[in-house]
Amino acid sequence: MSRRPAAWVIVMRREILAKLTDRAFLVGTLFTLVVLAGVIGVQGYLGERTKTYDLVATAEARPLADQVATAASKGDAKVRVKVTDANDAVAAHAAVDTGSADAWLHHEATGWVLTGRTGVPDALATTTTGVVRSTTLAANAAAAGTTVQAMEKGATLTTTQLVGDPQRSDLNKGIGFGMAVLFYVAVLMFGITLANSVVEEKQSRIVEIIVSAIPIRQLLAGKILGNALIAFVQMAVYAAIALVGISFTSVGRLLPSVTGPVLWFVLFFAVGFLAIACLYAVAGALASRTEDVQSTSMPLTMLVMGIFFGSAFASGTAQTVGSFIPPFSAVMMPIRMLDGGVPWWQPVLALAGLLAFAFAAVVLGEKVYRRALLQTRGRLSVRQALAAAE
Amino acid sequence: MLELQGVTRRFGDLTAVDDVSFEVDDGLLTGFVGGNGAGKTTTMRMAMGLLARNAGEIRWQGRQIEATDQRRFGYMPEERGLYPKQRIIDQLVYLGELHGLTAAAARASATGYLDRLGLADRVKVRVEKLSLGNQQKVQIVAALLGEPTALILDEPFSGLDPDAVDAMTGLLREHSSRGIPVLFSSHQLDLVERICDRLVVMARGRVVARGTVAELRTAGPTRYLLDLGADAGWVRDFHRGIHPVDVDGSRAVVEVEASGAEQALLTEAVRRGPVHEFARVIPALSDVYREVTA
Numbered sequence: 001m002s003r004r005p006a007a008w009v010i011v012m013r014r015e016i017l018a019k020l021t022d023r024a025f026l027v028g029t030l031f032t033l034v035v036l037a038g039v040i041g042v043q044g045y046l047g048e049r050t051k052t053y054d055l056v057a058t059a060e061a062r063p064l065a066d067q068v069a070t071a072a073s074k075g076d077a078k079v080r081v082k083v084t085d086a087n088d089a090v091a092a093h094a095a096v097d098t099g100s101a102d103a104w105l106h107h108e109a110t111g112w113v114l115t116g117r118t119g120v121p122d123a124l125a126t127t128t129t130g131v132v133r134s135t136t137l138a139a140n141a142a143a144a145g146t147t148v149q150a151m152e153k154g155a156t157l158t159t160t161q162l163v164g165d166p167q168r169s170d171l172n173k174g175i176g177f178g179m180a181v182l183f184y185v186a187v188l189m190f191g192i193t194l195a196n197s198v199v200e201e202k203q204s205r206i207v208e209i210i211v212s213a214i215p216i217r218q219l220l221a222g223k224i225l226g227n228a229l230i231a232f233v234q235m236a237v238y239a240a241i242a243l244v245g246i247s248f249t250s251v252g253r254l255l256p257s258v259t260g261p262v263l264w265f266v267l268f269f270a271v272g273f274l275a276i277a278c279l280y281a282v283a284g285a286l287a288s289r290t291e292d293v294q295s296t297s298m299p300l301t302m303l304v305m306g307i308f309f310g311s312a313f314a315s316g317t318a319q320t321v322g323s324f325i326p327p328f329s330a331v332m333m334p335i336r337m338l339d340g341g342v343p344w345w346q347p348v349l350a351l352a353g354l355l356a357f358a359f360a361a362v363v364l365g366e367k368v369y370r371r372a373l374l375q376t377r378g379r380l381s382v383r384q385a386l387a388a389a390e
Numbered sequence: 391m392l393e394l395q396g397v398t399r400r401f402g403d404l405t406a407v408d409d410v411s412f413e414v415d416d417g418l419l420t421g422f423v424g425g426n427g428a429g430k431t432t433t434m435r436m437a438m439g440l441l442a443r444n445a446g447e448i449r450w451q452g453r454q455i456e457a458t459d460q461r462r463f464g465y466m467p468e469e470r471g472l473y474p475k476q477r478i479i480d481q482l483v484y485l486g487e488l489h490g491l492t493a494a495a496a497r498a499s500a501t502g503y504l505d506r507l508g509l510a511d512r513v514k515v516r517v518e519k520l521s522l523g524n525q526q527k528v529q530i531v532a533a534l535l536g537e538p539t540a541l542i543l544d545e546p547f548s549g550l551d552p553d554a555v556d557a558m559t560g561l562l563r564e565h566s567s568r569g570i571p572v573l574f575s576s577h578q579l580d581l582v583e584r585i586c587d588r589l590v591v592m593a594r595g596r597v598v599a600r601g602t603v604a605e606l607r608t609a610g611p612t613r614y615l616l617d618l619g620a621d622a623g624w625v626r627d628f629h630r631g632i633h634p635v636d637v638d639g640s641r642a643v644v645e646v647e648a649s650g651a652e653q654a655l656l657t658e659a660v661r662r663g664p665v666h667e668f669a670r671v672i673p674a675l676s677d678v679y680r681e682v683t684a
Binding site: 004005007010011014017018022200201204205206207208209210211212213214215374 | 435438439440441457460461463465466467468469470471472473474475476480484485487488489490491492529532533
């Protein structure tokens with residue numbers, strides 16, 4: 001006879017199996033993966049592809065149009081320009097109007113004009129503007145007996161930053177926002193799932209059979225850990241796909257530098273998730289019917305939204321303070337660490353605070369859960385549940 | 391043996407269970423009857439350790455009961471609970487494992503019981519697809535898994551068809567003959583009368599009667615029915631240790647107040663004319679029930 005697993009392991013296994021055989025969950029996960037891969041793929045495609053524009057010109061404008069084509073092929077913006085000839089203005093006009101050309105380059109009294117049918121593509125306009133500007137400037141400079149270089153001397157402005165580099169800052173912002181979203185989505189989705197599964201057991205009264213066979217603590221632990229495990233795996237898959245996607249882009253080279261904060265985030269995520277999941281289990285226990293879960297979990301939903309907005313938008317002192325206050329610290333500390341300059345003791349202190357919060361949540365959670373589980377008449381408040389005898 | 395001694399439970403101002411004492415003997419089927427709200431379910435929940443008690447003691451095999459004892463009991467709650475979207479067999483294996491069986495043992499045990507209750511071909515069906523009666527059978531199986539050391543079943547017979555009632559009765563007897571105490575509540579007095587060894591009757595949170603069916607039926611005053619060939623009106627004035635309960639035409643029902651007084655009554659009746667019937671009246675259980683719970 002094989003050794004029998006502990007009760008919480010059996011409960012956890014059932015939670016996971018129930019989830020893995022739930023069609024809605026599988027379809028949802030698959031859908032998210034497809035969307036995620038799609039977004040990354042589209043970004044990559046848009047970033048890599050070369051767009052060719054047809055520029056129509058009469059003989060008068062042909063030399064300038066050729067210069068635009070040359071400039072486009074030299075520039076690293078992925079724009080190519082193909083020049084087509086038109087006999088006269090009427091033919092050029094017709095070419096744009098019928099769509100066989102994207103724009104018509106011609107000269108008017110005020111200067112050069114680029115005409116599109118309903119507008120001129122930005123990339124084409126930018127390239128053309130540059131060429132017109134430089135050729136005209138060169139001509140004007142020659143007329144004035146000087147050179148463009150001489151005229152433009154000293155007229156440049158370059159931006160620099162003290163910490164990191166601009167691409168790194170963008171990456172940090174992106175990853176920080178990603179962390180906030182990931183935590184928000186995971187906690188909300190699995191929190192509600194957990195609350196629903198608690199109330200489902202309560203509503204169907206199977207909980208009476210279960211707690212007559214095993215201690216309530218084991219039931220609570222198994223349910224929370226089972227859901228947490230699924231949440232971690234699901235979020236890890238999402239994050240991995242996103243990171244793989246990023247590694248193919250130009251900021252991919254910077255990824256190794258964020259490894260430390262991301263690993264911290266995994267730790268903070270785990271502890272923060274457990275604490276809030278426990279509170280969601282309580283929200284489920286306070287309800288008597290599935291319909292009540294929404295209102296009993298409302299304060300938690302507000303809290304989770306607060307964490308999201310706090311971590312996505314807070315900066316400066318607010319961010320520093322928030323990064324120590326559990327459960328906000330679960331996301332705000334790793335985000336602060338992305339920007340660097342956080343001494344090692346700060347995340348340790350924040351994690352200790354978060355652990356204390358999680359412990360308190362589990363202790364309080366078990367107390368309320370135990371008392372509320374067999375109360376099946378309507379909604380309970382935490383106060384009522386704690387006041388009730390076991 | 392499971393003993394309850396002075397068990398009391400209050401919900402706010404309401405005393406749902408008030409100083410309840412009875413025992414459930416090993417190897418006997420004990421029926422637990424009483425109207426809605428009499429306190430049966432609350433009592434059973436306390437016996438299972440699901441509800442705390444405000445006063446009183448519950449003893450198991452002669453000592454204070456512990457949670458580990460109760461976890462080995464088979465329990466069927468009043469309101470039927472199962473996971474609607476899970477397959478029957480998976481669900482039973484899960485509950486069996488929680489009771490300490492291996493998955494294989496739980497599967498074998500569950501399959502055997504389902505077979506006996508006529509659900510062998512439906513083991514892989516989701517619970518929500520079953521009729522209520524069949525869902526109940528699954529619940530009964532859940533309570534029986536893993537050789538429970540006692541059975542506490544809240545309304546196990548409600549909603550079952552006659553065949554299922556027979557199968558269920560067989561299962562309960564089988565378990566009681568293993569030597570374990572079996573307590574089950576029911577509203578069906580005829581059924582309780584037929585299959586129970588002992589009976590506990592509750593009303594308004596208190597135990598109002600307990601004993602074997604025969605003890606309960608004979609516990610009341612001794613009554614006799616007298617059916618004469620002529621008017622029985624004289625019985626009203628007979629007195630001498632006899633109290634007339636109901637005199638109607640040629641028939642009279644009397645209560646015997648002094649032992650042997652009925653013989654004097656019979657002698658008098660025979661002297662007056664023909665006697666068609668003279669018999670001891672033993673009330674039906676339902677009459678006793680009505681009287682003790684009134």
